[in-house]
Amino acid sequence: MMTELAPSSSRGMPVIVQICLVFVVLFVLFALFGEFLSGHEFRDTSLLKRLQPPLGAGGEAEYLLGTDQKGRDLLARLAIGARISLIVAVIGTLIGAVFGSALGILAAARRGWVETIIMAAVDVQASLPIIVIALFVLAIFGNDFLLFLALVGLFGWEVYARLMRGVTLSAKEHGYALAVRALGASPVRIYLRHILPNILNVLIVQFTINLPLIILLETALSFLGLGIQPPLTSLGQIMSEGRDRLLSAWWLTIFPGSLIFLVALSISLIGDWLRDHLDPTLRGVAER
Amino acid sequence: MPTPVAEVRSLTVDLPAGADRRHAVEDVTLSVNAGEVLCLVGESGSGKSVTAQAIMGMLPPALRISTGEILVEGAPLPLGNTAEMEAIRGARIAMIFQEPTAALNPIQRVGRQVEEVFTVHRAGAAAGRRENVLSLFAAVRLPDPERIYRAYPHQLSGGQCQRVVIAMALALQPRLLVADEPTTALDVTTQAKILDLINELKVTQDAGIMLITHDFGVVADVGDRIAVMRHGIIVEHGTRAQIFSAPKHEYTRHLLAAVPVASPREHRPSDQLPTALTVDHVSRIYKQRQGFFSHREVKAVDDISLSLQGGRTLGVVGESGSGKSTLARCILRLEPVDGGAIRFAGQEIASATEATMRPLRKEMQVVLQDPYQALNPRQRVGSAVAEGPLIHGEGAAQAAERARHMLELVGLSPQSADRYPHEFSGGQRQRICIARALALEPKLLIADEPVSSLDVSIQAQILELFAALQKKLGFALLFITHDLRVAASLCHEILVMQHGRVVEHRPTGDLFADPREAYTRALLAAAPGKGVDFSKVLAAVTP
Numbered sequence: 001m002m003t004e005l006a007p008s009s010s011r012g013m014p015v016i017v018q019i020c021l022v023f024v025v026l027f028v029l030f031a032l033f034g035e036f037l038s039g040h041e042f043r044d045t046s047l048l049k050r051l052q053p054p055l056g057a058g059g060e061a062e063y064l065l066g067t068d069q070k071g072r073d074l075l076a077r078l079a080i081g082a083r084i085s086l087i088v089a090v091i092g093t094l095i096g097a098v099f100g101s102a103l104g105i106l107a108a109a110r111r112g113w114v115e116t117i118i119m120a121a122v123d124v125q126a127s128l129p130i131i132v133i134a135l136f137v138l139a140i141f142g143n144d145f146l147l148f149l150a151l152v153g154l155f156g157w158e159v160y161a162r163l164m165r166g167v168t169l170s171a172k173e174h175g176y177a178l179a180v181r182a183l184g185a186s187p188v189r190i191y192l193r194h195i196l197p198n199i200l201n202v203l204i205v206q207f208t209i210n211l212p213l214i215i216l217l218e219t220a221l222s223f224l225g226l227g228i229q230p231p232l233t234s235l236g237q238i239m240s241e242g243r244d245r246l247l248s249a250w251w252l253t254i255f256p257g258s259l260i261f262l263v264a265l266s267i268s269l270i271g272d273w274l275r276d277h278l279d280p281t282l283r284g285v286a287e288r
Numbered sequence: 289m290p291t292p293v294a295e296v297r298s299l300t301v302d303l304p305a306g307a308d309r310r311h312a313v314e315d316v317t318l319s320v321n322a323g324e325v326l327c328l329v330g331e332s333g334s335g336k337s338v339t340a341q342a343i344m345g346m347l348p349p350a351l352r353i354s355t356g357e358i359l360v361e362g363a364p365l366p367l368g369n370t371a372e373m374e375a376i377r378g379a380r381i382a383m384i385f386q387e388p389t390a391a392l393n394p395i396q397r398v399g400r401q402v403e404e405v406f407t408v409h410r411a412g413a414a415a416g417r418r419e420n421v422l423s424l425f426a427a428v429r430l431p432d433p434e435r436i437y438r439a440y441p442h443q444l445s446g447g448q449c450q451r452v453v454i455a456m457a458l459a460l461q462p463r464l465l466v467a468d469e470p471t472t473a474l475d476v477t478t479q480a481k482i483l484d485l486i487n488e489l490k491v492t493q494d495a496g497i498m499l500i501t502h503d504f505g506v507v508a509d510v511g512d513r514i515a516v517m518r519h520g521i522i523v524e525h526g527t528r529a530q531i532f533s534a535p536k537h538e539y540t541r542h543l544l545a546a547v548p549v550a551s552p553r554e555h556r557p558s559d560q561l562p563t564a565l566t567v568d569h570v571s572r573i574y575k576q577r578q579g580f581f582s583h584r585e586v587k588a589v590d591d592i593s594l595s596l597q598g599g600r601t602l603g604v605v606g607e608s609g610s611g612k613s614t615l616a617r618c619i620l621r622l623e624p625v626d627g628g629a630i631r632f633a634g635q636e637i638a639s640a641t642e643a644t645m646r647p648l649r650k651e652m653q654v655v656l657q658d659p660y661q662a663l664n665p666r667q668r669v670g671s672a673v674a675e676g677p678l679i680h681g682e683g684a685a686q687a688a689e690r691a692r693h694m695l696e697l698v699g700l701s702p703q704s705a706d707r708y709p710h711e712f713s714g715g716q717r718q719r720i721c722i723a724r725a726l727a728l729e730p731k732l733l734i735a736d737e738p739v740s741s742l743d744v745s746i747q748a749q750i751l752e753l754f755a756a757l758q759k760k761l762g763f764a765l766l767f768i769t770h771d772l773r774v775a776a777s778l779c780h781e782i783l784v785m786q787h788g789r790v791v792e793h794r795p796t797g798d799l800f801a802d803p804r805e806a807y808t809r810a811l812l813a814a815a816p817g818k819g820v821d822f823s824k825v826l827a828a829v830t831p
Contacts, residue, residue, distance in 0.1 A: 175661035179721070182620055183676040183728070184649030197666045 017273045020266035027263050031086045034079025038064065042080040043231050046071035051249050066251045068241060077233055078255060084234040085260075088152055089214045095153025096214075097207055100160025107161070108168035109191060118161065125158040130217065138226045148227060155217055156210045163206055167199040174198075201278040208271030212264035219260055235260050292319035292359075293496035294343070294381070294464040299356035301338055301347065301520075312338040312351055313520045320464060320496035325486065327511035328500045329543065331743040332714070335520035336500045340466045343498075344383050345373040361463055379409050382457035384467040388449035388474075392441040398452045399425075399437030405459040424455040427492070429485060446608075447478035454485065458493060465489075465497045471506060475607040476770060480814035483509045502743045504547045505773070505817030508532070516540045532820055546745040548773035549822045561598030564732050564764035565619065565652075568593050570628035570638065572611075572618050572788075588614040590788035591628070598731060601758065601765040603779030603796070605772055605811070611788035612768045616736045619766070620654055621645050633731065650680045653725035657737035659717035663709040669695070669720050670705025676728040694723040698753060715746035719753065726757060733758075734766045739774060751778050773815050776800060784808050 013021070035042065039062070047070070054066040054074070065074040103122075107115040134151050141147060171177060172195065180194050215235075221227035222236030223243075230237070235256040242252025296318040303312050313335040320326045330336045341347045343358055345367055358365045360380055366372040377383075385391040393401055402421045406412055412420060418437075425433035428451040441449055450470060457465055467486070471479035487510055490497050499510060507514055514531045516524045516539065524537040535541050572589040588611045596602050606612040617623035619630060621637055630638040633651050640648070653676075656662045663672055673691035678684065692702035698719040709717055718738060725733060735754065739747040755778060758765055769775050775782050776796055783793040784807065792805045803809045 175656045175658055176664040176667075178622060179654065179656060179662050179724070180664070180675065182622060182649060182652075182654045183724070184646045184679050185675070186646065186679075189679070194664050194667070198664065 014273065017270055020269045023262060023266045024270065027082065027259070027266075028086065030079060031082035034082065035076050037079070038073050038075040040073035040076045042072060042076040042233065044072060051245070053249075054251050054255075057251070065255055066249070068238075068252055069245065069249070074238075074251060074255060077238055078235070078259065081233045081235040081238050081256060082259065084228055084232060085215055085218055085236070088149060088218045088228075088234065089211055091149055092152030092155065092214045092218070093207060093211050095150070096155060096157040096210065097160050097203065099153070100157035101164040101203060103157070104161035104164030104166075105168045105191060105196075108165045108172060109187060115165075119165070122158040122161050125154075130155045131220070134221055134226060138221075143226065143229050145228070145232070148221075152214055152218060152221075155214060159210070160203070160206060163202060164199065167202050168195060171195045171198055205271060205275040205278060208267055208274055211271075212267045215260060215264050215267075291321070293322045293361055294498070295319045295359040296339070296343065297357050297359070299339065299342060299358065300354045301335075301342055302352050302354045304350045309519060311335075311354075311520050313342070313517075316356070316517075316520075316522055318498075318515055318522070318525075320498050322463070322494050322496050323490055324512040325490055325497045325499055325510045327507045327514045328498060328517060329502065329504065329507055329514060330517035331502055331543075331745055333519075334517040336517050337468055338520075339517075340383070340468050340498065340500055342367075343464075343466055344377060344381065345370075346377075346383075375409070378405055378457075378462070379411075379460045380462050381464045381466065382460070382462040384450075384453055384457050384465065384470045386469040386472055388446060388453045389441055391453050392449055394441050397438055397440055398444065398449075399439075402452065402456045402459060405456055409460055411460055420459070421455070424459060425452075427458065428452075428455045428489075430455070445478070446474050447481060450474060450478075450482055451485070454482075454489070458489070458495075461493065461495070463495055465493075465495050466500075467497060468500045469502070470499065472501070472503075476772070476816075477607065477810055477814040479506075479816060480509075483816065486510050502745075503816060504543055504744065505815065505822075508817040508820035508822075516543065543745055544822070546748040547817060547822050548744075548748065548751070548771070548777050561600075561762065561764075564596050564598050564632070565766070566595045566629075566631040567615075567619060568629040568631070570615070570618055570630060571626050572614050572623065573626045587611075587788045589618060592785075592788075592790055593628075594783060594793065596732070596764045596766060598764050599758065599762045600781070601754075601767055601779045603775035603782040604766065604768045604785060605770065605775050605782055606785035607770055607811075609787075610785040612785050613736055614788075615785070616654070616734050616766065616768055620652060620734060622654075647680070650676070650728045651730050652732040652734065653728055653730040655718070655721050655725050655733065655735040655738045658741055659714050659721055660741075662721050663717060665709055667709075668705065669707055669709060669712070672709075673705070673720065673724045673727050676724060680728065690727055691723070694727045695720070697726070697757070698723045713746075714742050715750060718742065718750055722750075722753065722757070726761065726763075729761070730763055732764045732766065734768070736768045737770065738767075740770060747774065754778060771815070772811050784811065 046067070049063065049067050049071040051069055052060065052063045052067040055064050063073050063075070065078065067073055068077070103118050107118040133154070137147070137151060177190060177195060180190050218227055218234060219236030219239070222234050223240040225240060228234040228237045238256045239253050242249060246253055296316055299316045300314050301312040303310060316339055318326065328336045328339065338347070338351065342353055345365065347353070353367060358367065360376070365376065392398060399418070399421050402424060403417045406417045406420060422433045422437060425436055430436045430448060430451050436444070436448065436452070444452065471482050474482060483506065486497060486499065489495070501507060511528050513527050514525070515522050516537065518539050524531065524535065524540045531540060535544060570589060570592050571587060574586045574588050575583045576586055577583045590611070592615055594602065604612045604615065614623065618625050621640060625638040628638060629636055633648060635648065637645065637648065670688060670691045673694050674687040677687040677690055682690070692705050695704050696702050700716060700719055709720070712720065739750050742750060751774065754765065767775065767779055779796050781794065782796050782799050784791040784805070786807050792799065792803065792808045799808065800812070803812055
């Protein structure tokens with residue numbers, strides 16, 4: 001009865017989430033078009049212009065954010081690095097989300113030995129740190145962009161599988177799933193047309209929570225020299241190159257570091273807000 | 289003139305802007321005397337629960353009292369002062385909730401939970417508290433108080449949990465007890481016992497009791513005075529005798545007329561339609577794991593046989609846990625069958641696979657209990673109703689047309705097809721579910737407690753709809769319910785179930801005239817409203 005009396009939820013997005021959203025949009029635009037802001041190609045070296053500080057810290061307008069030890073324009077490198085990091089993060093998250101969710105839903109739908117095997121794999125994955133697996137695989141097979149993508153995609157699949165199994169199990173027992181089954185619907189129809197749309201919000205929220213983790217994972221692996229290899233670059237790789245000049249050329253680490261920090265924080269905050277916003281059990285709590 | 293223990297004076301509670309009306313309750317004036325039960329009767333959304341929440345000082349944050357005051361023993365409640373209200377709540381006014389298992393903390397022994405009331409209000413010496421709780425348990429007629437004291441909520445039955453909640457409410461001898469639908473979630477026989485207890489407590493505790501309900505049967509059993517609420521306004525207020533013998537307001541008469549009267553459906557010899565369903569010694573056994581290697585077998589359905597002809601209605605009546613829903617799922621083959629045979633549409637389906645069942649499902653449909661869960665919240669109503677025909681190969685345009693026709697048939701406008709389930713009330717949603725089931729023109733319709741989550745007045749309409757549609761479409765109906773009164777008005781035959789077994793299976797008229805088994809008699813006796821002859825009330829109110 002109270003649900004009928006409760007006001008229709010008209011809560012807007014908090015200002016902080018709006019700021020985050022704007023930042024994420026800007027980040028994506030920067031990753032896509034940022035190289036045009038700089039007049040340089042990200043791989044072009046100019047040894048005469050090595051380690052130029054950014055504009056405002058003694059640098060010149062030609063290199064807005066300064067240059068690195070090989071005289072490459074940092075702005076152009078950041079744009080490409082952001083693009084690669086973003087591609088790795090989105091594709092990596094998607095691989096994990098699709099693969100993990102499919103297995104989770106399959107486990108819930110089939111139960112029995114299928115579920116036992118899938119959930120055992122989940123437990124194994126959950127008890128092995130991804131960074132160890134990555135070190136192991138990359139050490140043996142060498143580095144390759146696709147292999148790296150696959151490894152990053154592996155990260156977090158077990159979280160999706162566990163989550164999707166849980167929500168599917170509960171959605172399956174809902175009256176509508178039973179009623180549609182009683183209509184004579186095939187399992188494919190029940191799961192794709194009825195259950196999936198109803199659990200999609202959980203998936204979206206998990207996606208936004210996982211995305212910054214993947215960005216950080218990519219950064220960490222690249223920083224260790226296991227990730228993106230030169231001449232290609234990523235935010236983590238730029239940071240690792242600037243590691244030795246933390247004091248003399250601070251811009252080489254501060255700019256990519258801040259970018260990673262802010263984008264991960266923004267997506268996390270948006271994810272938190274989405275989770276609270278889409279969860280009907282939390283509705284009304286935030287208003288008090 | 290007895291002194292009121294509690295008074296509500298011209299209480300108005302505002303709804304937030306944008307709601308369908310301005311006030312949740314408007315200008316409500318009520319009083320409750322010591323030693324009496326005031327029944328506040330109304331349908332969902334009538335404002336009866338909001339009135340109770342206002343008295344308890346527990347209104348949801350979106351609602352606000354705009355005018356009026358509430359007095360307990362002549363002193364106005366400090367409604368704005370949270371700390372003072374907390375001291376009064378539980379001590380001078382106390383509340384009993386609808387769902388007893390939800391009102392108890394699942395991980396704490398119930399004795400400790402009742403003791404907590406004393407602790408919170410710093411009442412009495414710590415040493416005597418345990419004794420106090422035990423005597424409270426005795427007062428609410430809980431067997432073996434020592435054992436109950438140590439039990440966790442899940443180890444108790446629903447009725448026992450409700451008694452614990454009542455004991456908790458009585459702990460500090462409140463002057464006013466507010467009970468919000470205290471028996472709605474309970475079985476009929478349990479409900480009857482709790483209502484007896486309420487009648488006993490109003491005398492022994494000398495407290496005023498305000499009981500909120502939508503069921504005039506319950507009112508007939510306990511109400512001394514009755515206030516009828518609709519759209520936030522009290523439309524009629526009077527003594528029990530006044531309301532039952534001479535109801536003045538149209539709406540009161542409407543509610544009275546909606547109470548299912550346990551008078552059997554007319555037994556007309558129907559044209560002999562072929563048998564639609566035969567269930568032959570069917571069993572369903574659940575294995576409960578006990579320890580590592582052993583398990584216990586629970587026979588949810590134990591050797592049930594029945595048969596049903598087209599155009600006829602068989603009522604399966606039983607309390608929660610009797611296996612009636614499991615039986616329905618077995619017949620629908622949404623659940624495996626562990627023994628016996630089921631013949632439907634010329635086929636043996638007890639051991640049929642999911643794939644062989646799928647085309648057969650067109651012929652057997654189901655309407656589930658909870659209309660709020662039974663519809664996909666993200667699917668338009670028209671698409672939901674059209675889905676069955678679509679699955680079974682009808683063209684999209686034809687199926688959509690059929691959906692609109694079905695919606696009209698169940699009393700909704702064809703335009704409803706473009707709306708989403710949350711835009712409909714519970715009764716309307718149940719109509720949609722019925723439309724969805726009947727869109728396939730099934731030979732057999734199984735309705736699993738289709739009206740038990742609806743208000744009594746809506747129940748009556750849905751039952752009429754079932755009867756009218758059956759007459760028109762000629763399907764066989766297996767109607768599952770816990771309420772014998774409901775079954776009586778609709779079913780040609782009734783099968784009473786207990787512990788998975790058949791207790792009694794006879795034509796409705798015979799069963800009511802001469803119940804043979806003790807359990808059937810107990811069920812009949814427990815139906816609320818036995819103190820009032822509703823058929824006479826009905827005759828008086830129908831002009």
